[in-house]
Amino acid sequence: MARFLISIPETKRIYLALALLTLEVHAKGLPLSMASTKTMDRKEADHHDHIALLDFKSKIQHDSYAIMNSWNDSHHFCSWEGVKCGRRHRRVTGIDLQGRGLVGFLSPFLGNLSFLRKLILRNNTFQGRIPPQFGNLFRLQELYLSRNYLEGEIPSNLSRCSKLVHLYQSRNKLVGRIPPEFGSLRNLESLVIQNNSLTGAIPPSIGNLTSLSLISAAANYLEGNIPEALGQLKTLIGLGFGDNRLNGNIPVSVYNLSQLEILSLPSYQLHGTLPSALGLMLPKLEYLQLNDNQFWGVLPASLSNASELGRIDIGDNGFSGRIAVDFGGLQNFISLFAANNNFGSGEVLDGLQFLSTMTNCSQLFGIDLGGNQLKGILPNSIGNLSSQYLSLGGNQIYGEIPSTVGNLISLTTLFLDSNQLTGTVPSTIGYLHKVQRLSLHSNKLSGEIPESVGNLSLLNELYLADNHLGGSIPPALGNCKQLLLLGLSKNNLSGTIPKEIFGISSLSISLDLSQNHLSGTIPSEVGT
Structure with missing residues (x-):
């Protein structure tokens, strides 16, 4: 580890020079930062x-990629890795050491780099506090400290960095x-302080x-x-305060932020x-995320007018009524996650x-409307969806599963459980070669389990329990070599248990064949 640390003689030289410099500054009765910009000649x-850079180096405890090896006196510090200097002078204007595997503490002497415009140290392992001396960086425009282990409070005197544009x-x-x-x-254009342990209220001064x-x-x-004052941020594109302890209504003023793309x-x-x-007030809206709250009322049909809308995530609320949004004109629409509401x-x-x-x-990825009160028959047009995830379980859907479901060749998850579906499991289900989770349990399905289910080679979970399925268990299920869970209980299945079922070595979570009419012996292959 010694090669990653600054040598003892060099450390003594740095701090001696710092001490002398500080004494000189104090003798003139000026703060260090003022002296460096007003009274020091270019050489000084x-x-x-x-000196400030060497002090930063001295606080690096581990240097995974040996970045600091270039920080030596064999060449000017403007040539050191991650350091950028101005063209007309030899002053440090930028430090970019993001993602370099550095472990250590932030040096307060960085606050003396009075020409510094960019300090980018994200994605390392810096610890301790953010030095309040950073407030002396009056030319600083970009400060990136994300993805570290910094603690303590955010220094309030960062507000003195009046040219700051991006603060992460x-x-x-x-x-x-x-x-x-x-x-x-x-x-300031960007303020990103998520995933910390900040407390208190959102200050209205943010407005x-x-x-x-x-x-x-x-x-x-x-x-x-x-705060209502957030409505003053007329250039705001993204607003994110999720997963906190906020309460009350969304202020009306927020809905007037016509440039907003992410709420x-x-x-x-x-x-x-x-x-x-809403769709007219926020015409540029791309992402509406309000899940896990206590909203009620309808989903505004005017969202059809937000032509860039891509994602709606409003699960676990109290929304109700008809879903009247016309998604046909939303060419960028990706997902509707609205489970556990009262839609219908x-x-x-x-x-x-x-x-x-x-x-x-055409870019549709997922639809989750499980746990609502949607009533009706699945349209044949369902087979024209490009979705990879389709969950409509826990509603009041009846009628047959249309054979066009076999056209959903991109599906990885299909949940139609806990409805009132009748008829048979369509054999076209075997065309869903990418499906990993298939749940049709707790319906009124009858007929036999189609042999084509054996074509689902990526299947991990198959739930067909609590229906009226009859006939025998198809041996072709043994082809589902990645199956972890198989639930066929509470049906009218008869005959023997195919030995192929016990040949599925991946079957490790659950095998439930109870409450059927199975007969014969349990195959000896159960031991595998």
């Missing part, structure tokens, strides 16, 4: 930056409040950041209401209804019509 300033401190161990003083950072385009403070412990407020105690004109008007003709409008969505 050059030496000043050199996410995925650390920061505590305390969001400094209200940040409201003075009028040039003063009129250049802000992105604010993300998700996954903290923030509480209280969303992410999941896992709160938020409540209320969505404006009927009770009218058969209204129940599942919206699925047909999704057939034009």
